[in-house]
Amino acid sequence: MTETNKMIAGSNLERVLRSGHFCVTGELGPPTSANRDVIEEKAQHLKGNVDSVNITDNQTAVVRMSSIAVGAMLLELGIEPNVQMTARDRNRIAIQSDLLGASALGVKNLLCLTGDHQSFGNHPMAKNVFDMDSIGMLMMVKAMSEEGVTQSGDKMDVPPHFFLGAAANPFADPFEFRPYRLAKKVKAGANFVQTQLIYNVPKFAEYMKRVGDLGVLDDVYILAGVGPIKSLGAARYMATKVPGMDVPDEIVARMSDAVKGIPSEKKKARRAAWQEEGIKICVEIIQQVREIPGVAGVHIMAIEWEEAVPTIVEKAGLMPRPVI
Amino acid sequence: MIVAEQKSLDEIKQSISGFDKVLVLGCGTCVTVCFAGGEKEVGILASSLRMATRLDGKPVEILEATVQRQCEYEYNESIVDLLPQVDAVISIACGIGVQTMNEQFPEILTLPGLNTTFLGQPTEQGVWEERCQACGNCVLGTTGGICPIARCAKSLLNGPCGGSQNGVCEVDPDTPCAWHLIYERMTALGKQELLLELNAMKDWRTSRDGGARKIVREDLRL
Numbered sequence: 001m002t003e004t005n006k007m008i009a010g011s012n013l014e015r016v017l018r019s020g021h022f023c024v025t026g027e028l029g030p031p032t033s034a035n036r037d038v039i040e041e042k043a044q045h046l047k048g049n050v051d052s053v054n055i056t057d058n059q060t061a062v063v064r065m066s067s068i069a070v071g072a073m074l075l076e077l078g079i080e081p082n083v084q085m086t087a088r089d090r091n092r093i094a095i096q097s098d099l100l101g102a103s104a105l106g107v108k109n110l111l112c113l114t115g116d117h118q119s120f121g122n123h124p125m126a127k128n129v130f131d132m133d134s135i136g137m138l139m140m141v142k143a144m145s146e147e148g149v150t151q152s153g154d155k156m157d158v159p160p161h162f163f164l165g166a167a168a169n170p171f172a173d174p175f176e177f178r179p180y181r182l183a184k185k186v187k188a189g190a191n192f193v194q195t196q197l198i199y200n201v202p203k204f205a206e207y208m209k210r211v212g213d214l215g216v217l218d219d220v221y222i223l224a225g226v227g228p229i230k231s232l233g234a235a236r237y238m239a240t241k242v243p244g245m246d247v248p249d250e251i252v253a254r255m256s257d258a259v260k261g262i263p264s265e266k267k268k269a270r271r272a273a274w275q276e277e278g279i280k281i282c283v284e285i286i287q288q289v290r291e292i293p294g295v296a297g298v299h300i301m302a303i304e305w306e307e308a309v310p311t312i313v314e315k316a317g318l319m320p321r322p323v324i
Numbered sequence: 325m326i327v328a329e330q331k332s333l334d335e336i337k338q339s340i341s342g343f344d345k346v347l348v349l350g351c352g353t354c355v356t357v358c359f360a361g362g363e364k365e366v367g368i369l370a371s372s373l374r375m376a377t378r379l380d381g382k383p384v385e386i387l388e389a390t391v392q393r394q395c396e397y398e399y400n401e402s403i404v405d406l407l408p409q410v411d412a413v414i415s416i417a418c419g420i421g422v423q424t425m426n427e428q429f430p431e432i433l434t435l436p437g438l439n440t441t442f443l444g445q446p447t448e449q450g451v452w453e454e455r456c457q458a459c460g461n462c463v464l465g466t467t468g469g470i471c472p473i474a475r476c477a478k479s480l481l482n483g484p485c486g487g488s489q490n491g492v493c494e495v496d497p498d499t500p501c502a503w504h505l506i507y508e509r510m511t512a513l514g515k516q517e518l519l520l521e522l523n524a525m526k527d528w529r530t531s532r533d534g535g536a537r538k539i540v541r542e543d544l545r546l
Contacts, residue, residue, distance in 0.1 A: 117477050117495045132525035135482040162522045169486030243494035244486045
């Protein structure tokens with residue numbers, strides 16, 4: 001899929017992907033306060049190093065600054081946002097309203113998600129919404145853009161246009177159904193897909209082969225999700241405690257070996273060794289997924305470690321980012 | 325069936341403080357079957373309240389009765405003679421029974437002794453699981469007879485989310501992933517292709533979202 005003449009939203013993300021460049025996206029988690037400085041601090045590590053920045057929508061159901069508000073701030077800072085929108089907290093009235101506003105503010109990329117269940121967050125006593133799931137949201141937003149109608153069918157004179165994204169987890173169960181679920185998202189309107197963090201590359205390659213067999217790769221750009229592991233504890237946590245994550249023993253062992261010979265009281269040295277190894281693994285994974293047919297780019301999720309992004313992109317040989 | 329659980333004795337005791345004489349009223353239908361509000365539970369709760377209020381130094385006299393179906397006026401007529409004798413009723417029927425009593429006998433306050441929890445099924449001795457959310461627009465015909473509205477934590481309509489692992493839901497490892505069950509069932513039925521269809525968002529007007537619901541069957545009206 002390399003046509004440049006049929007732009008949907010004309011975002012930088014869309015232009016980079018359609019021009020055939022290997023794309024790099026980043027992620028910024030909004031603060032749990034009204035602190036704008038945090039955003040400016042995180043943004044400086046991402047500016048110029050990635051083609052677009054995902055802004056999470058109250059991720060893991062923890063109350064954070066609005067993803068659309070942060071998106072507008074990034075636009076002011078000269079960074080292209082990819083706004084994430086979940087179906088957990090808003091019904092179709094609120095989502096459409098927010099998206100009209102986001103579009104008017106200049107947001108051109110949108111990632112449609114069902115959203116983490118509120119039981120994982122800091123308000124497990126909240127009433128959830130789930131008026132729709134991610135696929136229902138993609139269908140709704142596609143119709144808003146292409147047909148200029150609200151979900152109820154009412155016409156609008158200036159429809160919002162978003163380059164539409166979806167998430168995919170190649171490692172969740174049932175594995176056999178995962179490629180079909182991705183195909184459903186493409187059919188529903190996803191122009192690009194960002195995957196869950198990949199540490200098991202052979203399993204991801206098998207998933208991509210199956211996605212290719214379904215014939216949907218001509219209709220969607222797949223960005224492989226990658227991220228640096230900050231410590232052995234983080235590796236173990238992801239390997240054992242996070243549902244839907246696949247961190248092979250070999251990765252955990254590498255993080256463990258990274259501090260071999262460094263006494264446990266030398267905390268700073270151990271931290272540095274872990275971070276170096278985490279970044280090294282991340283760069284290797286980027287190079288490996290790049291070779292997999294159908295992978296159009298990487299989505300780097302350096303959660304609360306945005307300052308690692310410039311190093312990763314540089315070491316992976318993905319600098320400078322294209323200007324189109 | 326409607327599944328319910330008894331409120332704590334403390335809460336029930338608190339709710340009847342200030343009354344001298346109270347009727348504990350059970351129901352012979354759903355809550356009897358789920359061991360929450362039948363004749364046996366009426367006896368246990370009545371004895372517990374007698375003892376507890378006596379220990380507190382403010383004994384409350386407790387009467388006991390159970391009707392066949394507390395959600396229907398005609399069955400509640402059988403206890404009409406008891407009502408003038410008491411100051412309040414503790415109903416251990418579901419919320420429907422409690423409301424029927426209040427509506428039918430507005431001169432006396434009927435208080436809830438149970439928390440009505442869900443529409444479900446006994447899956448093993450002592451275990452009940454939710455099965456239906458009464459959304460008013462049944463989708464079981466396309467999901468292999470397994471309800472994603474009631475049984476998926478996010479009421480998904482298009483397959484399992486990224487948190488499904490080893491067949492269980494990420495929200496609770498003791499709960500099977502409804503969409504994993506649906507996938508397995510549809511595979512066994514050779515109807516996997518149904519899972520590939522896009523399901524747009526549901527029309528929730530038939531659910532509680534449309535306001536309190538009512539059915540009028542003209543063919544049955546007198």
